[in-house]
Amino acid sequence: MSARTALGTSHFDAVPIPSNLLPSDGRFGSGPARIRSEQLDALMASGRTVLGTSHRQSAVKGVVRRVREGLAQLFDLPGGYEIVLGNGGSTAFWDIAALCLVHERSAHLVLGEFSAKFAVETRSAPHLAEPIVRESAPGSVPTWDDADGSLASADVVAWPHNETSTGVMLPVSRPTHATQSGALVLVDATSAAGGIAVDIDQTDTYYFAPQKCLGSDGGLWVAALSPATIERAAELEARNDRWVPSFLSLTAAIENSQKNQTLNTPAIATLILLAEQVEWILDQGGLAWADERTRTSSGLLHAWADRREDVTCFVTDPAARSQVVTTLDLAPHVDAAALAARLRREGILDIEPYRKLGRNQLRIATFPSVPPSDVEALVSVLDHVLDSAAA
DSSP states (O other): OOOTTTTHHHEEETTTOOOGOOOSBBBBOSSOOOOOHHHHHHHHHHHHHHHHHHHHHHHHHHHHHHHHHHHHHHHHHHTTOOOEEEEEEHHHHHHHHHHHHHHHHEEEOOSSSHHHHHHHHHHHHHHHOOEEEOOOOSOOOOOOOOSSGGGGGGEEEEEEETTTTTTTEEEOOOOOHHHHTEEEEEOOOOTTTTOOOOOOOOSSEEEOSSSTTTTOOEEEEEEEHHHHHHHHHHHHHTTTSOOOOOOGGGGHHHHTTTOOOOOOOHHHHHOOOOOOOOHHHHHHHHHHHHHHHHHHHHOOOOOHHHTTTTEEEESSOOGGOOOOOOEEEETTBBHHHHHHHHHTTTTBOSSSSTTTTTTEEEEEETTTTOHHHHHHHHHHHHHHHHHHHHO
């Protein structure tokens, strides 16, 4: 069959997939992500005494304490830093940061859908100046170009550790211009936290939601805050030039977290799942173990793309390829949507691309809960379907 012959639904549907090729668990979504069976067992075991009880009492506070102490250990938290949490997810934290951390002007690296959202929030804020944006095309990495000298005016600099929509991973290192100006460094770690090594000291705010590497549900934000962040929030919230709703008050979140609670009633199941996942990662060897595991799993997919003519890594720079979210372009004659639909019927789920990117590609998560053996099985299934459909 010619390489130009289109491979679509009819070709893929005609290929039987032997059950022995299938992964033990077919969930490869980039969020919400796979939750381990052991977490669900723990939820069932403890839920009868914790779910449906007051979040101001010791039982639920004990779960929050487990989360805070576990994350402090996982990230080897520097002295003076605090683990703080609140309701609303990372989307809520962008609003919190725009109100409570940006003094006058922020600067952003934008390289995809999620890194753009924080910049949109600060641009829309009536009390802030126009943000500085350094942007690159999806799949590439922008730089802190300061040819116009504007970066010195930013009091917050922000970028994602991992851009979930495109599978680009950025280093976490305090920029020279931020050090010189005293700007706070805010890093969105929603799809990175718990799966990629990080030096928290290189950030002032390392924030995330727990529904990816940390194997929990959404609706919660968590952040490792430096003393400078805590001081900035107190300073800005004490001013009279901006209204900060209590739900979006960072100082309120800090005060409540120090009491091992949240300002508003949290989803207790989310907290239990998060605590179990953090402790599991610690038991396996901590962040170093998780980092090696996700590198191994994503490396299997990168190697697969290298050996197939009809598959290429969307992120062309190997150093920028994410180790937790892999994006793979398929050749034009291979219908990626039809391929993903065929695998979905076999229980292999959520490998479709990010919807707004609009590419003929697969997006596969390799968070710590996904063992390399399941990634190997996924590669075998993809090889089998593609090769059989083209035969």
